[in-house]
Amino acid sequence: xxxxxxxxxxxxxxxxxxxxxxxxxxxxxxxxxxxxxxxxxxxxxxxxxxxxxxxxxxxxxxxxxxxxxxxxxxxxxxxxxxxxxxxxxxxxxxxxxxxxxxxxxxxxxxxxxxxxxxxxxxxxxxxxxxxxxxxxxxxxxxxxxxxxxxxxxxxxxxxxxxxxxxxxxxxxxxxxxxxxxxxxxxxxxxxxxxxxxxxxxxxxxxxxxxxxxxxxxxxxxxxxxxxxxxxxxxxxxxxxxxxxxxxxxxxxxxxxxxxxxxxxxxxxxxxxxxxxxxxxxxxxxxxxxxxxxxxxxxxxxxxxxxxxxxxxxxxxxxxxxxxxxxxxxxxxxxxxxxxxxxxxxxxxxxxxxxxxxxxxxxxxxxxxxxxxxxxxxxxxxxxxxxxxxxxxxxxxxxxxxxxxxxxxxxxxxxxxxxxxxxx
Amino acid sequence: xxxxxxxxxxxxxxxxxxxxxxxxxxxxxxxxxxxxxxxxxxxxxxxxxxxxxxxxxxxxxxxxxxxxxxxxxxxxxxxxxxxxxxxxxxxxxxxxxxxxxxxxxxxxxxxxxxxxxxxxxxxxxxxxxxxxxxxxxxxxxxxxxxxxxxxxxxxxxxxxxxxxxxxxxxxxxxxxxxxxxxxxxxxxxxxxxxxxxxxxxxxxxxxxxxxxxxxxxxxxxxxxxxxxxxxxxxxxxxxxxxxxxxxxxxxxxxxxxxxxxxxxxxxxxxxxxxxxxxxxxxxxxxxxxxxxxxxxxxxxxxxxxxxxxxxxxxxxxxxxxxxxxxxxxxxxxxxxxxxxxxxxxxxxxxxxxxxxxxxxxxxxxxxxxxxxxxxxxxxxxxxxxxxxxxxxxxxxxxxxxxxxxxxxxxxxxxxxxxxxxxxxxxxxxxxxxxxxxxxxxxxxxxxxxxxxxxxx
Numbered sequence: 001x002x003x004x005x006x007x008x009x010x011x012x013x014x015x016x017x018x019x020x021x022x023x024x025x026x027x028x029x030x031x032x033x034x035x036x037x038x039x040x041x042x043x044x045x046x047x048x049x050x051x052x053x054x055x056x057x058x059x060x061x062x063x064x065x066x067x068x069x070x071x072x073x074x075x076x077x078x079x080x081x082x083x084x085x086x087x088x089x090x091x092x093x094x095x096x097x098x099x100x101x102x103x104x105x106x107x108x109x110x111x112x113x114x115x116x117x118x119x120x121x122x123x124x125x126x127x128x129x130x131x132x133x134x135x136x137x138x139x140x141x142x143x144x145x146x147x148x149x150x151x152x153x154x155x156x157x158x159x160x161x162x163x164x165x166x167x168x169x170x171x172x173x174x175x176x177x178x179x180x181x182x183x184x185x186x187x188x189x190x191x192x193x194x195x196x197x198x199x200x201x202x203x204x205x206x207x208x209x210x211x212x213x214x215x216x217x218x219x220x221x222x223x224x225x226x227x228x229x230x231x232x233x234x235x236x237x238x239x240x241x242x243x244x245x246x247x248x249x250x251x252x253x254x255x256x257x258x259x260x261x262x263x264x265x266x267x268x269x270x271x272x273x274x275x276x277x278x279x280x281x282x283x284x285x286x287x288x289x290x291x292x293x294x295x296x297x298x299x300x301x302x303x304x305x306x307x308x309x310x311x312x313x314x315x316x317x318x319x320x321x322x323x324x325x326x327x328x329x330x331x332x333x334x335x336x337x338x339x340x341x342x343x344x345x346x347x348x349x350x351x352x353x354x355x356x357x358x359x360x361x362x363x364x365x366x367x368x369x370x371x372x373x374x375x376x377x378x379x380x381x382x383x384x385x386x387x388x389x390x391x392x393x394x395x396x397x398x399x400x401x402x403x404x405x406x407x408x409x410x411x412x413x414x415x416x417x418x419x420x421x422x423x
Numbered sequence: 424x425x426x427x428x429x430x431x432x433x434x435x436x437x438x439x440x441x442x443x444x445x446x447x448x449x450x451x452x453x454x455x456x457x458x459x460x461x462x463x464x465x466x467x468x469x470x471x472x473x474x475x476x477x478x479x480x481x482x483x484x485x486x487x488x489x490x491x492x493x494x495x496x497x498x499x500x501x502x503x504x505x506x507x508x509x510x511x512x513x514x515x516x517x518x519x520x521x522x523x524x525x526x527x528x529x530x531x532x533x534x535x536x537x538x539x540x541x542x543x544x545x546x547x548x549x550x551x552x553x554x555x556x557x558x559x560x561x562x563x564x565x566x567x568x569x570x571x572x573x574x575x576x577x578x579x580x581x582x583x584x585x586x587x588x589x590x591x592x593x594x595x596x597x598x599x600x601x602x603x604x605x606x607x608x609x610x611x612x613x614x615x616x617x618x619x620x621x622x623x624x625x626x627x628x629x630x631x632x633x634x635x636x637x638x639x640x641x642x643x644x645x646x647x648x649x650x651x652x653x654x655x656x657x658x659x660x661x662x663x664x665x666x667x668x669x670x671x672x673x674x675x676x677x678x679x680x681x682x683x684x685x686x687x688x689x690x691x692x693x694x695x696x697x698x699x700x701x702x703x704x705x706x707x708x709x710x711x712x713x714x715x716x717x718x719x720x721x722x723x724x725x726x727x728x729x730x731x732x733x734x735x736x737x738x739x740x741x742x743x744x745x746x747x748x749x750x751x752x753x754x755x756x757x758x759x760x761x762x763x764x765x766x767x768x769x770x771x772x773x774x775x776x777x778x779x780x781x782x783x784x785x786x787x788x789x790x791x792x793x794x795x796x797x798x799x800x801x802x803x804x805x806x807x808x809x810x811x812x813x814x815x816x817x818x819x820x821x822x823x824x825x826x827x828x829x830x831x832x833x834x835x836x837x838x839x840x841x842x843x844x845x846x847x848x849x850x851x852x853x854x855x856x857x858x859x860x861x862x863x864x865x866x867x868x869x870x871x872x873x874x875x876x877x878x879x
Contacts, residue, residue: 019463020796021439057431061724064714069782070435071789074714090789092436099433120727124683128730128750132683134578192439239574272520273499273511283507286564289571317571348515351537355518358465359535362797 008211009183023191024368025097026086031179033157042159045078054109091192102205134237139244147412181212190368221306236420246309261398336403454627468635469802475659484597489607538636545649628659634802665742672866677854684852688747701824702836708783757860770837
């Protein structure tokens with residue numbers, strides 16, 4: 001892997017692998033939902049949409065056409081701490097993708113017409129993913145309100161319609177100038193590329209972009225909670241209830257070693273039919289229809305900063321009271337905290353975790369995005385390639401320590417009541 | 424502006440050759456077909472076992488669907504030698520987790536696994552295939568969970584739309600059966616599952632695909648050894664031919680209070696062996712098959728009616744389909760359907776441009792290459808193709824067909840398969856608010872959503 005930095009501050013990561021004639025071109029900006037100011041909920045995501053509306057030398061729809069007509073695919077996504085833009089293409093389209101990303105890093109087409117159009121599109125996105133379906137906001141938009149204190153951590157990152165509709169071109173231009181500076185971004189390229197030639201192309205297209213001031217990374221950590229916090233939401237579209245329990249976990253960046261124990265604990269609790277909660281809640285006690293546990297609000301433990309959660313989410317029949325579910329979950333975590341975990345069980349969990357990391361790394365795009373996230377969040381792209389080995393070194397004691405951190409007395413508990421349900 | 428772009432946009436370099444696939448095919452004495460593909464890359468193997476599992480007839484389809492849905496969870500609940508947890512642990516030790524899914528044509532057993540674990544994982548698979556026990560108490564619990572999950576699925580507007588569309592398109596053919604009723608699920612007994620397993624989980628007609636970090640000869644040996652005991656009398660059942668029902672009037676499935684309407688249009692498409700397929704796939708792309716399409720440009724990027732409007736061509740064994748989907752704000756339901764129809768009619772009546780056709784063609788070829796560039800993607804693609812009775816070489820043949828399609832062929836294909844009058848239309852939404860507008864476009868029939876009725 002090669003890393004270098006342009007004079008304008010852009011960090012560049014090259015991860016060549018010439019086994020298939022495919023390249024991934026990704027740009028990640030260090031701005032996400034947690035950067036949004038009050039009154040502008042959903043703006044990071046709305047702005048992501050605006051980055052696809054054309055740029056100084058690329059008319060509307062043309063970004064998509066130039067990538068897709070080269071045989072490539074593209075997308076973008078907005079997360080808590082970053083926003084990324086990416087394409088996977090045949091190797092011969094590398095320079096074209098660099099041109100497209102550089103052109104919008106320099107000057108996206110932020111116009112009134114494009115803004116109004118994309119506000120409409122984003123509202124439809126929120127309707128399809130949240131408002132028009134059961135469990136749409138559960139728990140990712142609802143649990144943070146209970147689990148955290150600061151606006152950065154609690155607000156709705158999809159955005160309220162009021163905030164979205166009142167957004168202006170000036171807001172978007174300011175946002176771009178503040179957060180989309182080359183020094184606030186990571187360009188990660190992977191796949192079938194020649195390092196020297198690629199560096200030359202990167203300098204050619206991204207070098208001329210002017211440096212701008214880089215905003216400081218906002219502090220999103222919070223003091224650890226000292227009490228149970230509970231909330232109830234009603235879902236008129238849901239036929240059956242659900243409950244989500246969130247615990248604060250160690251700082252993913254500042255305390256990575258302890259955090260890795262938490263990551264494996266989530267796997268031990270919920271991944272697959274052999275997991276503790278699947279056995280207890282689904283098979284033995286029959287309290288649940290489905291259960292899952294994950295670290296990080298969107299399920300990726302390695303692309304978030306502090307503060308974050310381990311969340312256990314359980315869908316249960318109406319005949320089962322939420323307290324039964326919560327008690328059983330706490331008992332299972334208590335058992336790990338008290339008795340620890342045997343080396344055989346941990347080895348199995350580690351094998352499964354390794355297979356999942358390898359599977360993600362099998363795709364050139366998946367691998368390149370992991371490098372980009374590791375560079376942006378952890379300051380070290382190499383970390384992405386080391387995770388499997390580091391998880392394999394986690395000890396039973398680390399997992400036990402992680403379980404002790406999931407104190408029932410500091411959990412955030414969200415009950416979803418199925419008010420339109422069958423019963 | 425366009426001139427500037429063409430001046431600045433870097434041209435594409437020389438395409439680099441795609442790696443050749445080294446596919447090894449064989450058939451075991453039991454009749455199981457085996458396809459093995461070694462590939463460089465991560466030290467994983469992807470496993471897909473496809474077992475034909477269609478309903479025998481329309482009369483038995485509902486019950487078959489209920490039993491199949493329960494079986495796909497219950498098959499992992501224990502064998503003669505191990506209980507459910509032990510089975511899961513044996514797989515987990517090699518990075519695996521067996522998932523079993525069902526559709527109207529087949530059961531699919533799939534897992535990823537660490538390359539060193541191939542022999543033991545095949546051993547667990549063999550055990551599940553030959554001695555799944557269907558213990559009655561765990562099966563009863565599985566039945567209850569399946570019924571709950573069906574209720575949750577039926578509250579999803581996309582599922583309501585898919586169900587209504589299938590009912591309308593396929594009448595009393597088994598493909599009309601999208602989700603079994605909770606009552607039929609509740610009546611599934613262990614004895615019925617054992618019988619179904621015995622009669623239908625058969626090696627003859629099934630295909631096992633292994634892709635990844637493996638040696639083909641050693642892998643074939645491991646399969647031969649592990650699965651030698653999987654035998655069984657009988658032949659695979661494939662679905663009877665699907666009927667071609669007339670589209671009928673637009674159906675509005677009432678979902679009172681819905682803030683969005685789910686528009687769905689569907690009709691027949693050429694099968695995978697039909698020479699028209701390449702032209703229809705490209706017509707589909709130009710219409711709504713990718714972001715750079717007419718439908719997306721119109722109802723998303725120009726009008727902001729919909730987040731993710733799209734069209735696709737998909738294949739079941741006895742019916743291939745062209746499908747249009749758009750979820751739109753309730754207040755623009757009529758206008759959105761009008762635009763979707765307008766773009767279909769434009770496809771059917773006027774030629775696409777050379778530029779549109781070339782873009783679509785390069786995208787389809789490129790995305791096929793991307794989709795098969797991972798072990799998992801290649802394994803799933805081959806499983807679907809070989810399971811449908813096609814040779815692995817079909818992929819290359821289809822690529823050549825795509826390269827040769829002309830503008831005239833796209834128009835002829837669109838005229839036949841994309842014309843709005845030939846498509847069945849369903850809208851799931853708030854009937855009180857959308858029926859009037861839709862009525863301006865043609866006759867409308869309003870029905871109640873099955874879930875809504877259950878809720879009252």
